[in-house]
Amino acid sequence: MRSFLFPFLTIFSFLITSAQTQPWEGKFEPIDNMITPPNAYRAASGAPGKAYWQQRADYKIKAVLDEVNNTISGEETITYYNNSPDDLSYLWIQLEQNVNKKGNEDFGSINNSIKEGMNTRQMQFLTRVIDFPAGYSIKYIKDINGNSIKSLVNNTMMKVILNEPLKSGTSMRFSIAWSYPITDRSMYLLSREGYEYFPEDDNTVYLIAHWFPRMAVYNDTEGWQNQQFQKLGEFALEFGNYEVEISVPEDHIVASTGSLQNSEAVLTKTQQKRMEKARASFDKPIMIITKEEAEVNEKTKSKKLKTWKFNATNVRDFAFASSRKFMWDAQAVKLPTNTVMAMSFYPKEGLPVWQEESTKAIMHALEVYSEATFDYPYPVCISVNTSNIGMEFPMISFNGGRAINGKISNRAKQGMIGTIIHEVGHNWFPMIVSSDERKWMWMDEGLNTFLHQRTVAERYPNFNSTTPKSIVPFMSGDKNILRPIMTTSDNELFNQFGANFYIKPTVGLQMLRNSIIGKELFDQAFKEYANRWKYKHPNPADLFRTLEDATATDLDWFYRGWFFTTDHVDMELTNVKWFKVFEEDINIEDKNKKSQFKIEGENTEVKAKDFSSGPEVINMTATPDAAYGQFLSRIDETEVRKQISGKNIYEVTIKNKGGLIMPVTIEWLYKDGTKEIDQLSAQIWRRNEYEVKQTFIKEKEVVKVNLDPNFEFADVDITNNSFPKVEEASEFDTFKNKNTSN
Template identity: 40%
Template sequence: MFRQLSFLFLVSLAALAQAQNPTPKYDAHVLFNPLFNYQPANESRTGSGAPGPRYWQNRADYKIAVTLDEAANTIAGEVEITYTNNSPEALPFVWLQLDQNAFNDNSRSGKTTPLNGGRYGNMGFEGGYTISAVSVQQGKGKYAPADFIIDDTRMQIRLSDAVKPTGDVLKIKVGYSFKIPTYASDRMGKLDTKNGTIYEIAQWYPRMCVFDDIEGWNVLPYIGAGEFYLNYGDYEYSVTVPWDHIVGGSGELLNPSDVMTSEQIKRMEEARKSDKTVMIRSAKEINEKKSRPKDSGMITWKFRCQNARDVAWATSRAFVWDAAKMNLPSGKPAIAQSLYTAENDGNDGWGRSTEYVKGCLEFYSKYLMEFPYPVATNVAGIVGGMEYPGIVFCAHNDKKESLWGVTDHEFGHTWFPMIVGNNERKFAWMDEGFNTFINMLSTEAFNDGEYNRDRLDDMQNLAPTLFRDGADPILTVPDVIKATNLGWDAYYKPAIGLKLLREVVLGRDRFDYAFKQYVKRWAFKHPTPYDFFRTIEDAAGEDLGWYWKGWFYENYKLDQGVKEVQYVEQTPSKGSVITIENLEQWAMPTIVELEEAGGKKTRITLPVEVWQRGSTWTFKAATKNPLKSVTIDPDSQLPDINPRNNTWHPVRYMSPDEN
């Protein structure tokens, strides 16, 4: 009798202690607002999140020819754009992107660069496009000089006749040149090595802005942190470089017999059949003239990349070149290759790059959608990590885990935003965050988890960083996100949001199915955040407005705790009554673990709907013995900012004789 009464006394003391918790800030009416994310659909975009029956997007096809002048440090040439207006509107003018214009002190990018510089800083270099000619062709007429203006990183061409809706075509030619910046917002640049300079060339031609059904012309200037929003089309391009250079570019090499030796072509054919990396040009061959098909002058490399939103390339006389086949689900032939320097060779460095390329691309091709390009090229250079269709730039001095990580991340961008073409200028989280999430899965799978160091398992430890003061909401324009926040709020927090959705809210099967539906629906199209939210809800069968609101739109915090523990009729053998509480504005489904005297453990799973009733929830558990502990979120799956109130223990009663 004394034991039972003393235990009840302990329970009362514990309840008194828990009652001293702060007043909840939670309001169910705010989190579960029925009108959140509740806008009518239209014929372009459906309520289910899929493209509508009259979805349209415009198209831009490119023919580009440029020459690298090493002595002058310039790229010069011409681009011809065939622009198809599939919209229902006539276009009296068109807009082009001139991203190179960011790379000087007088640009908006230069003027918004802080004194201490930064990853996207562009001070101290007088770069930008020199436009030598702009002409247009409409209908069956000839090319004629265009009426155009240039404002920072945009060019507007004002047309004498509007481009008609639903299929009319405009052709544009632009002659241009630019000085090559050494380090351009970590997107492109050049690196001097002992055997020659490595040029990584991107944003290297005037590109069409996107005209879409959401806001018409998308003309945000290129400042740096916000990346790109681009049309899809086919590319044919040629790059003329000195005779001793090796060039890697987006898409398929069209003239191997002109730019490779017969021995290199033979080795490449071997690589197309080999799971192991095959050397195309070894480190010891770099300075041998016989490793090139000619020994003087210039040489032109020709490429084609189809149904892509961009192309990039790299060139150097210093490149080591290796390759291996990729095993894609359909059996379609594709090759992985790497271009790097002799200094960075070896199994600890870039000697394993092609293995890494194969590993991640084969994984993503099974998990999401097949890799769409015939070649995947990893380039070692000055750029720390940047992605383009079929080619990525990674830091030349990366090794082991860091080289795997950057290779995996940059090639993960093949799916977001190369295949699923979201607007990176405004929604960095839709490519960086989604990609960071799939990187977790590929790293777990690669080589039996060789580099798997999942630092995102203990969400309680991450909570103070996720919910730190001054954090930016995920739905913040990248150029508005504070530089110190970009990594967390554009990359890790959205990735963790998908991880929680997969592991806690929906479960792996429902999430994976819905996520693949999103990729399938919006492959080579332009989704918005609404399209993503609606597709996940539609395919998974769950109203997730509360989730999007708390995690993506707002910086709501999560703090769940055990408030009170009682026994039915004050008798442990008749069961227990547990009250849990939600103290902050966000909520999540809940797992509560009860441990009885004697060691028996029981877990009770509660849906998020219990928090629709208010900030507390009380439930009964069929326990038989006194409780040793009650713990909410026993596996630390939730980013709870105050885990101190997550576990209840009975207060041990001490008799006067024990004092």
């Protein structure tokens, strides 16, 4: 005993000393030092803590759309609730329209390379040689008594310096008057709002979003989220109630966040009757405004104004669209706890595909997302057609996709439907589960794309959809320029943010659901996360902890590799050794056969190229008493020999070449033509992250072994996934097609 303990203590002492002098974090070490620690506000389980708080902002807005001058002006009253434990001497307000001002520090920076061949629109994006007006004019900021409040504007953020601090647990009301020129969406890149002009009939579709000065988020993890708007990173916003009055040309139709409060004043009696019919139509959309009626509207050009009134409860933003060109259809969607009106607004340029598919796609998204998380809680869900865009807001989204001369390719149609599903899905992430898009784009885009792809797979099974193979080209790219998912939104390379913030998180969640945790348990955990954090502000740590808490699964190894590194999956099936155990004495031929696998005088194995040399022979002897130590009982050696006799024993050696730990799926192809699958947990890598050996007992003889046969883990090189090695190109192509097909 003493002789064993001494070397053990010596080794243990060495390990402690090494850890002190050479910091090392294995792939299975906890990620506690990489995420925000739990506290009274955010529990270690991933749930909101007992002391969790968040701010609130209610808005009353009156706005006027000036079609002649393409401007919008408004007055708003904000009631701001300081639910934090801090007294606030100033507030930060977002002025996103300032991002388009001339001289803005970020203009042209998103895609700023000059190419040998550039079209004029690309040159305009880069240089702004044709100038256009943009940005807010702030008329006043006043408190409830009409006294002016001082402010300072820093690019897209405005600091409101309070006359006296806003105490913890109190609220204040103040007003802002403002205006800005609406920008032509064709004039600048990443246009999430603005107007689209139609020269043929001299009309305009207005998409009005991030249009009013909005409160920035103040939270427990960073105080004010006053990071500048730089177009890629979107928005961090507080929840509140909205009362909004929008005055537009009399012949315009408005699609908006919220419930319409004065339908009798803005809709004709015919339109009102059609809407009532739509509220009872669960199988098909009802046209509220037909093509013929929209074409009549296109010719009117009214100079009079009409005011539309909307209320929205517990939303984090408000957007609307306005045009005389709109056709309008609506259909009721019955959810377990709510009936929602799915509605689409589109100009005639969207026909016929928008009338055929838009509202149907809304319905599919509402049903699948509700089942996966929680029932859609709002009264309406709207899709508005425009060009070159997919952008989300509470209850309304702006979506591209149109036919050309009445025809649309299957690929373009899939893209249009996918865009609608995706943008409708954003109502859950981040419009209700309100993560910080400005900081962590992947938390809304990745989670939403995951459910978007699930919706496509379930409701449009013939469509192309994202699978683990989708991310292989990205993950096998140049590591010098790749960045991990845990990169702040605006710091990602423009040509990589789609793969890194949308597709890679989606594939990661697909792996967790399909191959690591299991569908039933994962779905319960994902739903738990959504319900814990609806109408709240989760951080990455809250998601990571909830998925572990609700599944009893150690996932730190997965988070560390998939979210925090640029490692990729490349598992190599290095060797498969075949053994048999015989009870009788082995003959000289067996001994010679065994020796073929050894190199005399070297501690090196000769790797067989295939199974043609037959099995190595194991001479299994009786266990000596000394091997039992102080145990008095003995195993039934006769039974062991009986169970193992004549069986095929395979020792599989797998190397981790890509650095990313994953479970291992092994496919066995037997001599009789049958197949079998063995699945090994990622935990097999725990003691050796670079190479593992695993032993299997099989009744049948094996002729081929494949790793990851269903391509579940985004392995970037499947040429090293087989034994015997794939020699012929035609055989490899067959194997590749089998493993990477949709």
